[in-house]
Amino acid sequence: MKPARFAYQRAATTEHVLEALHRSGGEARVIAGGQSLVPMLNMRLARPALLVDIMHVAALSHVDDDGARLTIGAGVRQRDLEMRHDTAARQPLLAMALPWLGHVQTRSRGTVCGSIAHADPSAELPLVLTALRGEVHLRSRRRARRLPAEAFFTGMMVTARAEDELIEAVSVPAVRPGTGYAFREISRRHGDFAIAAFAAVADEKELRLAIGGVAETPKARVLPTDQGLDDALDTFAWNLEARDDLHASARYRRELVRRIGREVVLAAIRDREARALKEAT
Amino acid sequence: MSRQAPAVLDAGQRHPVRFTLNGRKAGGEAEPRMLLHDFLRHVLGATGTHVGCEHGICGACTVQIDGAPARACLTLAVQADGAEIRTVEGLALAPDRLSALQEAFRAHHGLQCGFCTPGILMSLDALLRERPDCGEAEIRETLSGHLCRCTGYTPIVKAALAAAEALRVPHHA
């Protein structure tokens, strides 16, 4: 299990990265933490001609918080975000999900944007990004654009990123008063990819549930809070077109959507109430 | 900030890689595709770090990169250029004096074949440094990034708890 040959370039600026992606004609790949990419290199599933290392680009290594949004640069490691003193206060759903990503030994290297770029449908960060209506900030030499999560994830490990585009950052709305959050994941072992993962956001306007691990991309739905919830979850469960695999049947996944989906939604509502109480006092 | 694009390290060539290994300067040459564990073991001769899966799951190859536990098998040697690397060879206080963590493993039979042990030690060493008051749940959480087929983990957890205790009360060790 050794990678095929590739060249390597350690970029110092975003421009270097964009230039390399532009010149390579789709043969270059960005390497950040490498925790998703290197296994594929070792198995020779991925055979890029050039790896562009972005971890020494200072401009990409920040978390920006403008009060309304958290913008997480491409060089920010998962563990760094997890250990930041204010992550839980600024975006609770992120803080809830981060400990579920792989293991501390992979979070220490893996980046937030790297997980988004990899777009595994069972991964936690694409789910969180979808649940929060986050955005992916793409930049190439030609243009800069932002895509909502649901437009970015187009299939299993397939995204709307063009080959010359760099995911410069992802951004999510910061916590808003009157909003509750909940996260839960069902997997064979802790740290495994999810059989089904759930992220719910409840505010005064709507109740939104996103589910990962079932369809080919994370999917979100706005659900009713009244007695129509169970029917809506059932419809959601069928719409996800779950499939059987080694670890779980499609039927089991639908059952989790109905049962755990309901629990997570209720947990988000409870969280909203608890936060409201705290804000009031 | 340099406007000159950094050099591309050619695919088929070997390039110098230098970093600090257990507090000393170390260096050698590697193709860009060479994995860090191969560089440590076969270029630098530091064979204490073992290889178990090469896809980031078993944890046998865990080393510390800039203080944090990480999979050597998911790291390219060229990525580690300039980094601070620590491996199992750097844990003992002296050739004949094991660290408190190593001693605890010995006292509690925290190893059998010893193949996965170096990686486990590197994770626990980082944990005990970062969180000296950690309890069994945190220890098991950290250990869940490692596979051990011999011990059933129970003696490893006991060893880690004992080491945490010994480090909190140094004279007790």
Place this chain on the structure above:
Amino acid sequence: MTLDVHAQTVGEGGWVGISIPRVEDAALLAGRGRFIDDLGMPPGTLHAAILRSPHAHATIESIRTDAARAMPGVAAILTGTELRALTTSLVVGVKAPVECWPMAIDRVRYVGEPVAVAVATDRYLAEDALGAIEVSYAPLPAVVAPLDALRDGAPLLHEGFPGNIASDRSFSYGDPDGAFASAPHRIGVDVDYPRNACTPIETYGVVAEYDPALDAYDVLANFQGPFSIHAVIARALRVPGNRLRLRTPPDSGGSFGVKQGIFPYIVLIAVAARLAGRPVKWIEDRMEHLAGAVSATNRVTRLQAAVAEDGRILALDWDQIEDCGAHLRAPEPATLYRMHGNMTGAYAIRNLHIRNRVVVTNKLPTGLNRGFGGPQIYFPLERLISRIAATLGLDPLAVVRRNLVPADAFPYRTATGALLDSGDYRAALDVALRDGDHESLLARRAAARVEGRLYGIGYAAVVEPSVSNMGYITTVLTAAERRRAGPKNGAQATATITLDPVGSVSVHVASVPQGQGHRTVLSQVVADVFGLRPSDIRVVTELDTAKDAWSIASGNYASRFAPAVAGAAQIAATRLRERLARIAAAQLNARADELVFSAGKVFSPGNPGNAIPFTRLAATGHWAPATLPEEVEQSLRETVFWTPPQLDAPNDADEVNSSLCHGFIFDFCGVEVDRDTGEIRLDRYVTMHDCGRILHPGMVAGQITGGFAHALGAALLEEQSYAPDGSLLTGTLADYLIPTAREVPEPVILHYETPSPFTPLGAKGVGEGNTMSTPVCIANAVADALGLADIRLPLLPSRLSEALHGAEPQPPHHEARPPQATQGERTLFGRGRASVDATPEQLWAMLLDPALLARVVPGADNVRRESDTRFRAEVTLGIGPVRGRYRAEIALSDLDPPRAVTLSGSVDGALGFGRGRGRLRLVPVGQARTELTYDYEAAVGGKIASIGGRLLDGAARVVIGQFFESLAVQASGRRPSLWRRLLRLFRRRA
């Protein structure tokens, strides 16, 4: 407790029985282990990589190696042709005209079977060369499940195994027919025991050299024994045993039986070294290990019991179908016969019938794994006990008690011939219930059930055999065949004690440890004999067949170390001490048999002041041999070969004492099942062991917790899975799930000691028992929690969904039920439609145009027309970062112009292969539009199936869907932007 080995003080009864720190640990903890890949290699050593079959069953039509041979750094390419020329087939364990090669010769029979070996200056280059080897396969239908292998018309793996049956033997002991005829109840279980493997964290490693001048091979391998395999390897390499020097490294990173299975690779790498003319090293990687090392057998069992009203079992009827995978490799079918003496477990059952069939299937060949045959026996037997209790309305413990072998019956001869050496099973059970606080578990269950929670209790009582009789495997032969072959029996253990010129003591044994701490225990045993400290004894356990004492039974298997090897060392040390005592007696004017060896001195108890230092006495044989008493020939070295007399060859009635020692285990546990998720929480696990005398409590505890973790994996997580087409689905550790520290709780360990009268130290094996008792104990508890009669391992929450959640309601009427695979997991189904601005006739013309096909086949270039309806192409397909190049064939059939056509296609490449058929229908809509509909089925497999089946299925759907969509786009001549977008996603640009 002090940790300094040098400061140890001896306990009352000597060193044995004390948990001293292990001598192995200081080096291992400091990164100074000496595992095979840590050792220096001869200058010029080359590195091997192995190309493996992506198909479960296929004929090899051709292998092209020219391009690979021409690559930089490549020294040799080995294929079946060269292998056949230089070696002989491995021996097969049954009498049948069947060959068994370490690498496919002209046909592959499982995914992962070696097809070629590339040898290059480093491993990276060797793997590069694999990519340049072109193998052309003609796929054959595969058979995966053992019952399918037996069906009429099943694909046949080996001509010499008609009906895929390698062996079919029936046995009868006592009067089973009479017992079944007269018993009031007949109660049975049907079990499909899954495949799993012990997957040591260190993989296989071999370094081989060939000396053409001597026609001799020198091999270093982390092989674990039994060394009967040495004869198998030498025969395959066509050299006498003395031309195969087999050495083991000082440290080995776990085995649990698995490293026995390295031997075909020893042959392969030895031949590669011969071909390359230089030493060749191969370190197996994890994906190779999961696909191509060795697994335990899966087994289909129907077990029936004749049962009295009170739960007493009057007779058993076993029908076992053992699945050994694609080849019957030595020592298989040993998994099936290892337990032959123990088919009644811990119970006194005098009548039984056994039918044993061995089948071959298109899966990885099987071999030694911890528990070896035990889990496959005890799962049905202990599920049966549970079913008897449920059926007759009895307490399971009452059924266990009623049937246990009584304490006064030891040594007890089982109906099938085992001699149970010692034990008091009922007493051990009672102590376990008392000290394990069984009462509180009953209370927890009652309380949980009141609250509506799903809580269950399970039990298992098993006999754990250890020290295998080398003759048990011959039970697969008939008595007449055995007579012709000559007797095979015994379990020779060897140990050598050496005294050097300064009187220090060295021990060598042929035990080949893989982490069990043999060196520590031997230092304790020998220190006790000589009155020394363990730190005074140097123990060497690596083996060199050219220099060391060994026998075919040498090695680290069947839990033989403590009962047999440690005992042999004690005998050797005692013999040497007797000689030293004679030398000392002359010097001390005392009787030899009264001398005391203690604290490094030798003295007469009546005159301790007049003592000889042990070292001086021990050195005498070197410095002053002429002073030795006449009856002492030498006092330098003693080698002992010890074999227990109880291990006879099977007799004409097919009774066999398959193992020397029999420990007893009684386990019980409480589990809770989550009603919503089916997740199983192990609330409490109690395991009682009688393993005879305990030599090192810490290591015994380690063997139990380690075995328990393996068993927990087998119960809850681990299964080596194959799709119905033979694709391996668990090719990485992301899919073959090994328990971690979060999944394995600490078991409560209890002991009840009855020393074995048959072993020198009274010890029995202890390392395998929980792999036999724990899986079924947990299954019994889950069955109790859910009220299930049938339960299959591993206990996936998903599999419990039906029992927990009942039948699933139909989807809401407006939601279409997605198409589901019915022919097996690897078959994909799909359908789609598109509306095209063209007439059916225009579309039809385009379908037959290769230039158009080149544009609609995703990533295709170089489309060649073979005939009007057949095309070949090279295609590059990619999903996300996963990209590969494939050879593609496309054919049109069932042409119904211009209404319908069937398109069939196949792709084949390094990452896998796929085959599909789709029916395309064209329906005119108005003047110039066509409604294009398609449905397809596709099967995909190969390397990527074993890495990421879900990714593969998704990829296939995308590619197929895209094909038809592109067709529509091309035909309509519009929407070029969409077309370009798709193309950009999938075409690799030059």
